[in-house]
Amino acid sequence: MRLNEIRYARAMTSTGSPTRRGPGSVPKNVRPAPDDVDRAILHELAVDGRLANNALAERVGIAPSTCLARVRALREAGVIRGFHADVEPRALGRDLQAMIAVKLAAHARGSMGPFVQRISRQPEVLDVYFVAGANDYLVHVAVGSTEDLREFVAEHLNRDPDVALTETNLIFEHTRAAGRR
Amino acid sequence: MRLNEIRYARAMTSTGSPTRRGPGSVPKNVRPAPDDVDRAILHELAVDGRLANNALAERVGIAPSTCLARVRALREAGVIRGFHADVEPRALGRDLQAMIAVKLAAHARGSMGPFVQRISRQPEVLDVYFVAGANDYLVHVAVGSTEDLREFVAEHLNRDPDVALTETNLIFEHTRAAGRR
DNA sequence: GGTGAAATGAGTGCGAG
DNA sequence: CTCGCACTCATTTCACC
Numbered sequence: 001m002r003l004n005e006i007r008y009a010r011a012m013t014s015t016g017s018p019t020r021r022g023p024g025s026v027p028k029n030v031r032p033a034p035d036d037v038d039r040a041i042l043h044e045l046a047v048d049g050r051l052a053n054n055a056l057a058e059r060v061g062i063a064p065s066t067c068l069a070r071v072r073a074l075r076e077a078g079v080i081r082g083f084h085a086d087v088e089p090r091a092l093g094r095d096l097q098a099m100i101a102v103k104l105a106a107h108a109r110g111s112m113g114p115f116v117q118r119i120s121r122q123p124e125v126l127d128v129y130f131v132a133g134a135n136d137y138l139v140h141v142a143v144g145s146t147e148d149l150r151e152f153v154a155e156h157l158n159r160d161p162d163v164a165l166t167e168t169n170l171i172f173e174h175t176r177a178a179g180r181r
Numbered sequence: 182m183r184l185n186e187i188r189y190a191r192a193m194t195s196t197g198s199p200t201r202r203g204p205g206s207v208p209k210n211v212r213p214a215p216d217d218v219d220r221a222i223l224h225e226l227a228v229d230g231r232l233a234n235n236a237l238a239e240r241v242g243i244a245p246s247t248c249l250a251r252v253r254a255l256r257e258a259g260v261i262r263g264f265h266a267d268v269e270p271r272a273l274g275r276d277l278q279a280m281i282a283v284k285l286a287a288h289a290r291g292s293m294g295p296f297v298q299r300i301s302r303q304p305e306v307l308d309v310y311f312v313a314g315a316n317d318y319l320v321h322v323a324v325g326s327t328e329d330l331r332e333f334v335a336e337h338l339n340r341d342p343d344v345a346l347t348e349t350n351l352i353f354e355h356t357r358a359a360g361r362r
Numbered sequence: 363g364g365t366g367a368a369a370t371g372a373g374t375g376c377g378a379g
Numbered sequence: 380c381t382c383g384c385a386c387t388c389a390t391t392t393c394a395c396c
Contacts (some may be wrong), residue, residue, distance in 0.1 A: 042273065045265075050231065052371090064373080065375085065382065079272040082359055083230035084230045085264050085268070087262070116356060128356045129321075132351040150187055155217060167314075169312045171310050171312050178299055243364080
């Protein structure tokens with residue numbers, strides 16, 4: 001059985017760069033910029049975060065020890081932020097999800113950090129999007145009931161003096177794109 | 182060294198149910214409803230999806246073989262939908278994120294399935310929220326440039342006859358709550 | 363359903379190309 | 380940077396409680 005076949009002939013993104021970036025490339029940031037093998041690793045681990053190291057190595061066409069070193073490097077560089085189990089919220093008694101648009105008061109516009117930190121600490125909160133436009137934030141929450149939702153909005157949002165107004169929309173369905181995150 | 186210490190005295194959610202649900206509980210669905218150990222497992226794996234099985238077993242206070250069986254059961258029951266690496270989008274050349282509100286045309290309101298399937302197949306799409314309210318969908322995308330964003334909206338949304346109107350808002354920052362997903 | 367021990371298989375460090 | 384080898388440790392199965 002041949003182990004070193006190059007199987008990762010997937011499209012990935014259309015960046016068009018060959019195996020290694022050319023010597024006359026842009027400086028970019030401090031980031032080493034992942035090559036094609038790194039991109040293949042990232043894709044495989046995004047699809048299946050528990051893929052074993054040797055299986056991953058075989059898929060991307062390198063030796064297991066090399067693969068391990070690359071994954072470690074990607075983790076330490078912050079390219080891979082972590083590995084997480086995707087848990088069905090309804091199994092945890094959170095049958096209801098909502099997207100809450102939040103507009104901050106004028107006096108709170110300067111320092112927005114505290115609000116995000118406070119709000120993302122709440123167990124109901126799944127995502128906080130800081131957006132341009134009419135609203136300042138979109139807060140994605142999962143709660144157990146409409147009563148919990150009402151209480152969350154009242155306690156953590158409307159009660160906050162930094163919050164000018166909120167608009168709550170129920171989420172009927174949420175599909176996430178596993179494999180490209 | 183004592184292995185069987187119960188360390189998972191975390192708050193979890195305030196459901197208030199003791200170790201096993203009482204005999205006179207509600208029928209609920211077909212779902213076996215996770216007990217406290219399952220909840221601890223889910224929490225640990227949501228925080229660190231690559232936590233080794235024996236380490237996980239020690240944390241939740243059961244034997245490794247039992248722990249393995251529970252994790253398998255949770256996976257097959259669909260409570261754990263999968264394990265995914267959390268990859269920094271900017272490392273993949275996607276420096277720009279946006280939340281696009283989409284309103285469908287009246288004639289397309291009946292069959293909304295095709296739209297979601299089509300749109301979530303695109304590599305730029307991270308999340309699709311089907312929401313109540315003025316808009317029908319919120320589409321979370323990550324692209325390489327404003328030009329890519331414009332092209333995505335034009336090609337995959339405005340060109341679609343099912344789409345009545347779109348509203349694109351840039352995302353300055355996105356914080357996800359790892360540990361409760 | 364839970365557990366412990368045994369066999370299989372994977373993760374990890376090191377020296378070398 | 381890449382690899383292969385050797386050692387250590389975890390995963391998984393099974394009979395039994």
